Amino acid sequence: MHPKRKQRLIIVGLMVALSSATVGLIVYALSGNINLFYAPAEIAAGEAPLDRSIRVGGMVVDGSVSRASDRLETRFDVTDYAATVTVTYDGILPDLFAEGEGIVATGVLGADGVVVASEVLAKHDENYMPPEVAAALEQSNKVDNQ
Protein backbone atom coordinates (compact mmCIF):
# COMPACT_ATOMS: atom_id res chain seq x y z
CA MET A 1 0.00 0.00 0.00
CA HIS A 2 1.09 3.55 -0.69
CA PRO A 3 2.79 4.87 2.52
CA LYS A 4 0.59 8.00 2.51
CA ARG A 5 -2.58 5.88 2.38
CA LYS A 6 -1.24 3.55 5.02
CA GLN A 7 -0.63 6.51 7.30
CA ARG A 8 -4.16 7.81 6.72
CA LEU A 9 -5.58 4.34 7.38
CA ILE A 10 -3.70 4.18 10.69
CA ILE A 11 -4.95 7.65 11.68
CA VAL A 12 -8.56 6.70 10.86
CA GLY A 13 -8.16 3.40 12.72
CA LEU A 14 -6.80 5.18 15.81
CA MET A 15 -9.58 7.76 15.62
CA VAL A 16 -12.28 5.08 15.60
CA ALA A 17 -10.53 3.03 18.31
CA LEU A 18 -10.11 6.04 20.61
CA SER A 19 -13.67 7.27 20.19
CA SER A 20 -14.93 3.72 20.78
CA ALA A 21 -12.87 3.52 23.96
CA THR A 22 -14.19 6.92 25.11
CA VAL A 23 -17.81 5.98 24.49
CA GLY A 24 -17.18 2.56 26.01
CA LEU A 25 -15.85 4.10 29.23
CA ILE A 26 -18.73 6.60 29.42
CA VAL A 27 -21.28 3.84 28.88
CA TYR A 28 -19.51 1.66 31.46
CA ALA A 29 -19.49 4.49 34.00
CA LEU A 30 -23.16 5.18 33.40
CA SER A 31 -24.22 1.55 33.16
CA GLY A 32 -26.29 1.76 36.36
CA ASN A 33 -28.19 4.74 34.98
CA ILE A 34 -28.79 3.17 31.57
CA ASN A 35 -30.78 0.34 33.14
CA LEU A 36 -34.43 1.18 32.65
CA PHE A 37 -35.52 -0.33 35.95
CA TYR A 38 -34.42 -1.80 39.26
CA ALA A 39 -34.71 -5.55 39.73
CA PRO A 40 -36.53 -6.68 42.91
CA ALA A 41 -33.22 -8.05 44.25
CA GLU A 42 -31.68 -4.56 44.01
CA ILE A 43 -34.64 -3.08 45.87
CA ALA A 44 -34.36 -5.78 48.54
CA ALA A 45 -30.66 -4.92 48.89
CA GLY A 46 -31.60 -1.27 49.50
CA GLU A 47 -30.05 0.08 46.28
CA ALA A 48 -33.19 1.92 45.16
CA PRO A 49 -33.96 5.36 46.67
CA LEU A 50 -37.07 5.83 48.81
CA ASP A 51 -39.79 8.43 48.12
CA ARG A 52 -38.51 9.15 44.62
CA SER A 53 -39.93 8.02 41.30
CA ILE A 54 -38.19 4.81 40.22
CA ARG A 55 -38.96 1.90 37.94
CA VAL A 56 -39.13 -1.70 39.02
CA GLY A 57 -39.23 -4.60 36.57
CA GLY A 58 -39.74 -8.34 36.80
CA MET A 59 -42.21 -11.16 36.48
CA VAL A 60 -45.69 -10.97 38.02
CA VAL A 61 -45.86 -13.81 40.56
CA ASP A 62 -48.51 -16.44 39.80
CA GLY A 63 -51.55 -16.09 42.03
CA SER A 64 -50.41 -12.78 43.56
CA VAL A 65 -52.75 -10.45 41.65
CA SER A 66 -55.65 -9.17 43.77
CA ARG A 67 -58.07 -6.47 42.68
CA ALA A 68 -60.06 -4.12 44.92
CA SER A 69 -63.80 -4.62 44.56
CA ASP A 70 -64.74 -0.92 44.50
CA ARG A 71 -61.81 0.64 42.64
CA LEU A 72 -59.38 -0.11 39.80
CA GLU A 73 -56.63 -0.70 42.36
CA THR A 74 -54.61 -3.83 41.72
CA ARG A 75 -52.00 -5.33 44.02
CA PHE A 76 -49.43 -7.82 42.80
CA ASP A 77 -45.96 -9.16 43.51
CA VAL A 78 -43.05 -8.75 41.11
CA THR A 79 -40.11 -11.12 41.24
CA ASP A 80 -36.74 -11.71 39.60
CA TYR A 81 -36.63 -15.15 41.26
CA ALA A 82 -34.16 -13.77 43.83
CA ALA A 83 -36.44 -11.31 45.67
CA THR A 84 -40.04 -10.12 45.49
CA VAL A 85 -41.53 -6.62 45.66
CA THR A 86 -45.21 -5.76 46.10
CA VAL A 87 -46.66 -3.19 43.70
CA THR A 88 -50.02 -1.42 43.90
CA TYR A 89 -51.48 0.35 40.91
CA ASP A 90 -54.69 2.33 40.56
CA GLY A 91 -55.37 2.46 36.84
CA ILE A 92 -55.94 0.53 33.65
CA LEU A 93 -53.39 -2.22 33.05
CA PRO A 94 -52.04 -2.97 29.54
CA ASP A 95 -53.59 -5.88 27.62
CA LEU A 96 -50.54 -8.08 28.00
CA PHE A 97 -50.46 -7.75 31.79
CA ALA A 98 -50.95 -11.22 33.29
CA GLU A 99 -49.57 -13.49 35.98
CA GLY A 100 -46.27 -14.97 34.89
CA GLU A 101 -45.60 -12.09 32.45
CA GLY A 102 -42.93 -9.41 32.64
CA ILE A 103 -43.79 -5.83 33.58
CA VAL A 104 -42.06 -2.52 34.28
CA ALA A 105 -43.80 -0.27 36.83
CA THR A 106 -42.97 3.40 37.47
CA GLY A 107 -43.71 4.43 41.03
CA VAL A 108 -42.51 5.46 44.44
CA LEU A 109 -41.00 2.97 46.86
CA GLY A 110 -42.37 3.51 50.35
CA ALA A 111 -40.69 2.70 53.65
CA ASP A 112 -42.96 -0.35 53.91
CA GLY A 113 -41.30 -1.79 50.77
CA VAL A 114 -44.42 -1.40 48.61
CA VAL A 115 -44.13 0.40 45.28
CA VAL A 116 -47.12 2.66 44.58
CA ALA A 117 -47.10 2.72 40.79
CA SER A 118 -48.24 5.57 38.56
CA GLU A 119 -47.67 3.60 35.35
CA VAL A 120 -47.44 -0.10 34.54
CA LEU A 121 -45.95 -1.24 31.21
CA ALA A 122 -46.04 -4.80 29.92
CA LYS A 123 -42.64 -6.22 28.97
CA HIS A 124 -43.22 -8.97 26.48
CA ASP A 125 -40.62 -11.61 25.64
CA GLU A 126 -39.04 -12.53 22.33
CA ASN A 127 -41.16 -15.65 21.76
CA TYR A 128 -43.63 -15.67 18.89
CA MET A 129 -45.76 -18.67 17.93
CA PRO A 130 -49.21 -19.48 16.58
CA PRO A 131 -51.91 -20.18 19.25
CA GLU A 132 -52.09 -23.86 18.21
CA VAL A 133 -48.36 -24.30 18.84
CA ALA A 134 -48.65 -22.59 22.23
CA ALA A 135 -51.57 -24.89 23.13
CA ALA A 136 -49.61 -27.96 22.02
CA LEU A 137 -46.58 -26.85 24.07
CA GLU A 138 -48.75 -26.37 27.15
CA GLN A 139 -50.31 -29.79 26.59
CA SER A 140 -46.92 -31.51 26.40
CA ASN A 141 -45.75 -29.63 29.52
CA LYS A 142 -48.77 -30.93 31.40
CA VAL A 143 -47.96 -34.45 30.28
CA ASP A 144 -44.36 -34.02 31.41
CA ASN A 145 -45.41 -32.74 34.82
CA GLN A 146 -47.71 -35.65 35.54
Add this chain to the structure above:
Amino acid sequence: MWRIVHQFGSPPWVYRFCERVIPWLLPITFTALVIGSLWGLLYAPTDYKQGDSYRIIYIHVPAAVVALAGYYVMAAAGLVSLVWKIKLADTAMRAAAPIGAAYTAIALITGAIWGKPTWGAWWVWDARITSMLILLFLYLGVIALFEAYENKAIAARACAVLSLVGTVNIPIIYKSVDWWYSLHQPASIKFTGPSAIDASMLYPLLGMIITFYALFAVLMMINLRDLLLDDHRSSAWLKKQLEA
Protein backbone atom coordinates in the same frame (compact mmCIF):
# COMPACT_ATOMS: atom_id res chain seq x y z
CA MET B 1 -9.03 -8.46 -9.66
CA TRP B 2 -7.81 -4.86 -9.17
CA ARG B 3 -9.39 -3.93 -12.51
CA ILE B 4 -12.83 -4.86 -11.13
CA VAL B 5 -12.19 -2.87 -7.94
CA HIS B 6 -11.02 0.13 -9.94
CA GLN B 7 -14.18 0.09 -12.03
CA PHE B 8 -16.17 0.94 -8.89
CA GLY B 9 -14.16 4.13 -8.61
CA SER B 10 -15.03 5.23 -12.12
CA PRO B 11 -18.14 7.46 -12.33
CA PRO B 12 -19.02 6.57 -15.97
CA TRP B 13 -18.84 2.85 -15.22
CA VAL B 14 -20.94 3.16 -12.03
CA TYR B 15 -23.46 5.41 -13.80
CA ARG B 16 -23.92 2.85 -16.57
CA PHE B 17 -24.09 0.02 -14.00
CA CYS B 18 -26.91 1.80 -12.13
CA GLU B 19 -28.77 2.58 -15.36
CA ARG B 20 -28.59 -1.09 -16.31
CA VAL B 21 -29.52 -2.64 -12.94
CA ILE B 22 -32.30 -0.30 -11.74
CA PRO B 23 -34.89 -1.20 -14.45
CA TRP B 24 -35.00 -4.86 -13.40
CA LEU B 25 -34.12 -4.67 -9.70
CA LEU B 26 -36.82 -2.07 -8.99
CA PRO B 27 -39.80 -4.15 -10.23
CA ILE B 28 -38.42 -7.33 -8.58
CA THR B 29 -38.08 -5.52 -5.24
CA PHE B 30 -41.55 -4.00 -5.54
CA THR B 31 -43.09 -7.42 -6.30
CA ALA B 32 -41.23 -9.00 -3.38
CA LEU B 33 -42.43 -6.19 -1.12
CA VAL B 34 -46.06 -6.82 -2.10
CA ILE B 35 -45.75 -10.61 -1.74
CA GLY B 36 -43.87 -10.35 1.56
CA SER B 37 -46.40 -7.89 3.01
CA LEU B 38 -49.37 -10.05 1.99
CA TRP B 39 -47.63 -13.15 3.39
CA GLY B 40 -46.85 -11.47 6.69
CA LEU B 41 -50.11 -9.55 7.08
CA LEU B 42 -52.60 -12.17 5.81
CA TYR B 43 -51.10 -15.67 5.73
CA ALA B 44 -48.76 -15.81 8.70
CA PRO B 45 -50.57 -17.13 11.79
CA THR B 46 -51.62 -14.85 14.66
CA ASP B 47 -49.44 -14.78 17.77
CA TYR B 48 -50.58 -16.68 20.87
CA LYS B 49 -50.12 -13.64 23.10
CA GLN B 50 -50.22 -10.52 20.97
CA GLY B 51 -52.82 -11.64 18.43
CA ASP B 52 -52.65 -9.62 15.22
CA SER B 53 -50.72 -6.64 16.56
CA TYR B 54 -47.42 -8.51 16.29
CA ARG B 55 -47.70 -8.34 12.47
CA ILE B 56 -46.03 -4.92 12.46
CA ILE B 57 -42.85 -6.98 13.06
CA TYR B 58 -42.77 -7.53 9.27
CA ILE B 59 -42.01 -3.82 8.78
CA HIS B 60 -40.36 -2.95 12.10
CA VAL B 61 -37.60 -5.57 12.24
CA PRO B 62 -36.51 -5.41 8.56
CA ALA B 63 -36.38 -1.59 8.71
CA ALA B 64 -34.30 -1.69 11.91
CA VAL B 65 -31.92 -4.39 10.62
CA VAL B 66 -31.22 -2.54 7.38
CA ALA B 67 -30.94 0.81 9.21
CA LEU B 68 -27.98 -0.67 11.15
CA ALA B 69 -26.44 -2.38 8.11
CA GLY B 70 -26.90 0.79 6.04
CA TYR B 71 -24.85 2.71 8.57
CA TYR B 72 -21.91 0.39 7.94
CA VAL B 73 -22.34 0.97 4.19
CA MET B 74 -22.14 4.73 4.79
CA ALA B 75 -19.18 4.39 7.18
CA ALA B 76 -17.31 2.07 4.76
CA ALA B 77 -17.76 4.66 2.02
CA GLY B 78 -16.46 7.26 4.47
CA LEU B 79 -13.37 5.12 5.16
CA VAL B 80 -12.62 4.72 1.45
CA SER B 81 -13.13 8.43 0.96
CA LEU B 82 -10.73 9.36 3.78
CA VAL B 83 -7.97 6.87 3.04
CA TRP B 84 -8.03 6.43 -0.73
CA LYS B 85 -9.48 9.87 -1.60
CA ILE B 86 -11.88 8.39 -4.14
CA LYS B 87 -14.51 10.99 -4.96
CA LEU B 88 -17.11 8.39 -5.82
CA ALA B 89 -16.95 7.17 -2.19
CA ASP B 90 -18.13 10.63 -1.07
CA THR B 91 -21.04 10.30 -3.45
CA ALA B 92 -21.86 6.82 -2.10
CA MET B 93 -21.77 8.14 1.47
CA ARG B 94 -24.16 10.98 0.54
CA ALA B 95 -26.41 8.51 -1.30
CA ALA B 96 -26.68 6.19 1.73
CA ALA B 97 -27.42 8.79 4.44
CA PRO B 98 -31.04 9.78 3.56
CA ILE B 99 -32.04 6.15 2.94
CA GLY B 100 -30.61 5.08 6.30
CA ALA B 101 -32.37 8.00 7.99
CA ALA B 102 -35.68 6.93 6.41
CA TYR B 103 -35.24 3.31 7.52
CA THR B 104 -34.39 4.42 11.06
CA ALA B 105 -37.43 6.70 11.16
CA ILE B 106 -39.65 3.83 9.95
CA ALA B 107 -38.23 1.55 12.67
CA LEU B 108 -38.85 4.18 15.37
CA ILE B 109 -42.37 5.04 14.17
CA THR B 110 -43.51 1.41 13.76
CA GLY B 111 -41.93 0.68 17.14
CA ALA B 112 -44.01 3.42 18.75
CA ILE B 113 -47.18 2.14 17.06
CA TRP B 114 -46.36 -1.38 18.26
CA GLY B 115 -45.40 -0.23 21.75
CA LYS B 116 -48.72 1.46 22.51
CA PRO B 117 -50.92 -1.68 22.41
CA THR B 118 -48.35 -4.17 23.74
CA TRP B 119 -46.34 -2.24 26.36
CA GLY B 120 -48.86 0.49 27.05
CA ALA B 121 -46.58 3.38 26.02
CA TRP B 122 -45.67 5.07 22.74
CA TRP B 123 -42.18 5.91 23.89
CA VAL B 124 -39.89 4.75 26.69
CA TRP B 125 -36.35 6.01 27.25
CA ASP B 126 -34.81 2.57 27.39
CA ALA B 127 -31.35 1.74 26.01
CA ARG B 128 -32.51 0.21 22.70
CA ILE B 129 -34.93 2.98 21.77
CA THR B 130 -32.65 5.81 22.85
CA SER B 131 -29.62 4.44 20.99
CA MET B 132 -31.83 4.03 17.90
CA LEU B 133 -32.84 7.70 18.20
CA ILE B 134 -29.12 8.58 18.32
CA LEU B 135 -28.69 6.61 15.09
CA LEU B 136 -31.37 8.79 13.46
CA PHE B 137 -29.53 11.92 14.64
CA LEU B 138 -26.23 10.55 13.26
CA TYR B 139 -27.80 10.02 9.84
CA LEU B 140 -29.43 13.47 9.92
CA GLY B 141 -26.14 14.92 11.17
CA VAL B 142 -24.24 13.55 8.17
CA ILE B 143 -26.85 15.02 5.79
CA ALA B 144 -26.82 18.41 7.55
CA LEU B 145 -23.01 18.52 7.88
CA PHE B 146 -22.53 17.99 4.16
CA GLU B 147 -24.91 20.84 3.37
CA ALA B 148 -23.24 23.14 5.91
CA TYR B 149 -19.96 23.47 3.98
CA GLU B 150 -19.42 25.52 0.84
CA ASN B 151 -16.33 23.46 -0.08
CA LYS B 152 -17.63 19.98 -0.88
CA ALA B 153 -14.25 18.23 -0.43
CA ILE B 154 -14.01 19.49 3.15
CA ALA B 155 -17.69 18.67 3.70
CA ALA B 156 -17.11 15.08 2.57
CA ARG B 157 -14.12 14.72 4.90
CA ALA B 158 -16.11 16.01 7.90
CA CYS B 159 -19.01 13.68 7.05
CA ALA B 160 -16.64 10.71 6.72
CA VAL B 161 -15.16 11.41 10.17
CA LEU B 162 -18.63 11.77 11.71
CA SER B 163 -19.93 8.57 10.13
CA LEU B 164 -16.82 6.59 11.17
CA VAL B 165 -16.98 7.80 14.77
CA GLY B 166 -20.70 7.02 14.78
CA THR B 167 -20.06 3.31 14.09
CA VAL B 168 -19.47 3.02 17.87
CA ASN B 169 -23.25 3.25 18.26
CA ILE B 170 -24.09 0.21 16.10
CA PRO B 171 -22.88 -2.56 18.46
CA ILE B 172 -24.41 -0.58 21.34
CA ILE B 173 -27.83 -0.66 19.63
CA TYR B 174 -27.44 -4.34 18.81
CA LYS B 175 -26.36 -5.43 22.30
CA SER B 176 -28.36 -2.87 24.33
CA VAL B 177 -31.12 -5.35 25.15
CA ASP B 178 -28.58 -7.84 26.50
CA TRP B 179 -26.30 -5.41 28.38
CA TRP B 180 -28.98 -3.48 30.28
CA TYR B 181 -32.46 -3.97 31.67
CA SER B 182 -34.69 -2.61 28.94
CA LEU B 183 -38.37 -2.73 28.06
CA HIS B 184 -37.55 -3.83 24.54
CA GLN B 185 -37.37 -7.62 24.23
CA PRO B 186 -34.16 -9.38 23.11
CA ALA B 187 -33.68 -10.61 19.54
CA SER B 188 -36.00 -13.40 18.34
CA ILE B 189 -33.85 -14.45 15.41
CA LYS B 190 -30.72 -16.11 16.70
CA PHE B 191 -27.63 -16.82 14.65
CA THR B 192 -26.67 -19.68 16.95
CA GLY B 193 -29.31 -22.10 18.11
CA PRO B 194 -33.03 -22.20 17.34
CA SER B 195 -34.93 -18.93 16.91
CA ALA B 196 -37.55 -17.86 19.45
CA ILE B 197 -40.01 -17.24 16.63
CA ASP B 198 -42.03 -20.05 15.05
CA ALA B 199 -40.93 -21.12 11.53
CA SER B 200 -44.31 -20.17 10.02
CA MET B 201 -43.70 -16.59 11.19
CA LEU B 202 -39.94 -16.60 10.65
CA TYR B 203 -39.91 -17.30 6.89
CA PRO B 204 -42.00 -14.27 5.87
CA LEU B 205 -39.85 -12.19 8.25
CA LEU B 206 -36.61 -13.38 6.63
CA GLY B 207 -38.21 -12.71 3.22
CA MET B 208 -39.03 -9.15 4.25
CA ILE B 209 -35.51 -8.59 5.62
CA ILE B 210 -33.98 -9.67 2.29
CA THR B 211 -36.50 -7.49 0.44
CA PHE B 212 -35.63 -4.47 2.59
CA TYR B 213 -31.94 -5.06 1.79
CA ALA B 214 -32.80 -5.17 -1.92
CA LEU B 215 -34.85 -1.99 -1.53
CA PHE B 216 -31.88 -0.32 0.15
CA ALA B 217 -29.65 -1.39 -2.77
CA VAL B 218 -32.04 -0.12 -5.43
CA LEU B 219 -32.69 3.20 -3.63
CA MET B 220 -28.93 3.57 -3.18
CA MET B 221 -28.40 3.12 -6.93
CA ILE B 222 -31.14 5.63 -7.75
CA ASN B 223 -29.58 8.19 -5.39
CA LEU B 224 -26.10 7.46 -6.73
CA ARG B 225 -27.26 7.92 -10.33
CA ASP B 226 -28.98 11.21 -9.51
CA LEU B 227 -25.99 12.57 -7.56
CA LEU B 228 -23.65 11.58 -10.42
CA LEU B 229 -25.94 13.37 -12.90
CA ASP B 230 -25.77 16.48 -10.72
CA ASP B 231 -22.00 16.36 -10.03
CA HIS B 232 -20.96 15.62 -13.61
CA ARG B 233 -23.50 17.70 -15.51
CA SER B 234 -20.76 19.38 -17.57
CA SER B 235 -18.64 16.24 -18.12
CA ALA B 236 -18.01 14.99 -21.62
CA TRP B 237 -18.71 11.33 -20.74
CA LEU B 238 -22.15 12.16 -19.38
CA LYS B 239 -23.08 14.16 -22.49
CA LYS B 240 -22.04 11.21 -24.63
CA GLN B 241 -23.93 8.81 -22.38
CA LEU B 242 -27.16 10.82 -22.52
CA GLU B 243 -26.96 11.27 -26.30
CA ALA B 244 -26.42 7.55 -26.88
